[in-house]
Amino acid sequence: MTEITRDVVIIGAGPAGTTAANQLKKAGLSVAVLEARDRVGGRTWTDIIDGAMLEIGGQWVSPDQDALIETIEELGLETYSRYREGESIYIGADGEAHRYTGDIFPVAEQTKAAMLALIEQLDVLVAEVDPDEPWAHPRAEEYDEITFADWLAQQTDDVEAQDNIALFIAGAMLTKPAKAFSLLQALLMAASAGSFSNLVDEDFILDKRVVGGLQQVSIHLAERLGDDVFLNAPVRTLEWGDDGVVAHADGDITVRARYAILAHAPVLYERISFVPPLPRRQHQMHQHLSMGFVIKVHAVYDRPFWREQGLSGTAFGPYELSHEAYDNTNFEDERGTLVGFVSDKNADGVFELTAEERKARILESLSHYYGDEAKNPVVYYESDWGSEEWTRGAYAASFDFGGLHRYGKDVRTAVGPIHFACSDIAGAGYQHVDGAIRMGRLVADQLIELARA
Numbered sequence: 001m002t003e004i005t006r007d008v009v010i011i012g013a014g015p016a017g018t019t020a021a022n023q024l025k026k027a028g029l030s031v032a033v034l035e036a037r038d039r040v041g042g043r044t045w046t047d048i049i050d051g052a053m054l055e056i057g058g059q060w061v062s063p064d065q066d067a068l069i070e071t072i073e074e075l076g077l078e079t080y081s082r083y084r085e086g087e088s089i090y091i092g093a094d095g096e097a098h099r100y101t102g103d104i105f106p107v108a109e110q111t112k113a114a115m116l117a118l119i120e121q122l123d124v125l126v127a128e129v130d131p132d133e134p135w136a137h138p139r140a141e142e143y144d145e146i147t148f149a150d151w152l153a154q155q156t157d158d159v160e161a162q163d164n165i166a167l168f169i170a171g172a173m174l175t176k177p178a179k180a181f182s183l184l185q186a187l188l189m190a191a192s193a194g195s196f197s198n199l200v201d202e203d204f205i206l207d208k209r210v211v212g213g214l215q216q217v218s219i220h221l222a223e224r225l226g227d228d229v230f231l232n233a234p235v236r237t238l239e240w241g242d243d244g245v246v247a248h249a250d251g252d253i254t255v256r257a258r259y260a261i262l263a264h265a266p267v268l269y270e271r272i273s274f275v276p277p278l279p280r281r282q283h284q285m286h287q288h289l290s291m292g293f294v295i296k297v298h299a300v301y302d303r304p305f306w307r308e309q310g311l312s313g314t315a316f317g318p319y320e321l322s323h324e325a326y327d328n329t330n331f332e333d334e335r336g337t338l339v340g341f342v343s344d345k346n347a348d349g350v351f352e353l354t355a356e357e358r359k360a361r362i363l364e365s366l367s368h369y370y371g372d373e374a375k376n377p378v379v380y381y382e383s384d385w386g387s388e389e390w391t392r393g394a395y396a397a398s399f400d401f402g403g404l405h406r407y408g409k410d411v412r413t414a415v416g417p418i419h420f421a422c423s424d425i426a427g428a429g430y431q432h433v434d435g436a437i438r439m440g441r442l443v444a445d446q447l448i449e450l451a452r453a
């Protein structure tokens with residue numbers, strides 16, 4: 001039995017929790033970090049599978065992600081650029097693989113014009129939305145009461161243009177069908193990355209990787225915390241009141257503290273018994289946040305064979321099972337790695353198949369981009385975060401249709417001594433490690449101020 005007293009108990013040792021804990025400790029506050037899993041890092045997880053190092057969760061860093069970049073530099077980690085020499089592949093409605101360079105897919109002229117017009121319109125709308133408070137936009141309610149798919153259909157009759165623009169937010173980011181979330185939610189996603197154009201530019205959004213893996217951010221931050229991190233310690237009960245909190249975790253661990261930070265995905269709040277229960281608003285609000293779902297597929301080959309064909313490895317196909325794929329070869333690795341993504345309804349569909357059938361279907365899709373050689377990887381692995389009890393989906397949580405303007409303003413509001421920090425409730429860096437770090441810093445600063453008051 002472990003009974004300890006700290007200034008702050010932090011629930012979750014992902015990027016948000018480990019960042020907050022370090023900042024609090026630097027300011028002289030004592031912390032305990034309780035982590036459900038047997039490792040730190042949360043949705044960042046760098047592992048060796050059949051001899052290949054794979055980024056099972058988050059991995060890419062984009063140039064606007066200042067908080068993450070500062071942390072990477074401060075921890076002395078190195079980054080390298082994603083391989084991007086050569087031509088990309090696009091498979092559209094005609095089912096043919098077309099080579100191209102630049103950002104705009106090689107589609108028919110009228111489709112190209114429709115796509116460019118949509119990107120321009122979205123950039124204008126996104127510039128009006130503050131990612132920290134999209135609900136404050138004067139037309140927030142109206143934008144939250146039309147699905148992204150319906151809004152796109154109102155702007156153009158060109159279905160391939162609609163499907164391609166939907167892809168950048170739906171399959172590629174929120175990992176929900178474009179009919180399942182609102183225009184406002186789409187604008188938040190783009191605003192959190194700076195602009196819609198940034199999402200279309202894979203050289204921006206998927207710019208760099210960390211040598212040795214992105215999980216190292218949390219690993220190094222946790223190392224600095226030493227014995228203050230408790231693994232295999234899922235918090236089951238959180239008592240709270242005017243005097244602070246008492247957290248009860250597996251392993252017979254009890255932590256008394258002045259404040260708690262819930263530093264994990266909002267869909268997991270309901271896994272904790274709050275005594276007394278959280279207020280009505282939180283009960284309602286938390287039911288309107290749900291995880292998207294995507295399978296991240298890793299295929300490792302004896303060499304990056306696509307480069308020999310002048311291909312960058314970058315591939316898009318709005319009607320393909322794997323709607324996007326990239327060269328994901330590790331730093332200075334002779335072997336070549338492709339990473340593909342199977343999102344929302346497609347992911348549901350292939351999980352109804354046997355593992356062998358699913359693998360065959362996914363590799364078949366990759367072969368449409370890269371040729372038959374793609375069907376024979378030496379290592380094959382599917383990241384399935386939907387099966388992970390302490391995550392339950394990928395990449396992150398978003399509000400369901402109409403939920404953002406209704407509940408968004410309260411998503412970061414503390415309840416008594418309980419504070420919330422996670423990438424899924426961030427503004428800038430939303431759904432990314434950068435947003436997790438920003439939220440960790442923000443909540444730590446608030447608590448430091450409260451503790452000094």
Ligand code: FDA
Nearest residue numbers: 012014015016036042043058059060235264422423432433
């Ligand atoms: P995170 O979920 O990482 O950590 C929360 C921690 O809390 C977990 O360790 C969990 O076990 C723990 N926990 C939960 N409940 C608990 C309880 N009751 N008691 C104790 N502990 C509890 N981002 C990016 O920047 N670039 C990218 O390329 C990608 N790509 C990507 C791919 C895939 C497949 C995924 C799943 C995710 C990404 N992301 C990403 C998103 C990124 O990984 C994510 O935004 C951050 O890891 C979120 O960090 P948090 O600390 O907020 O939560």
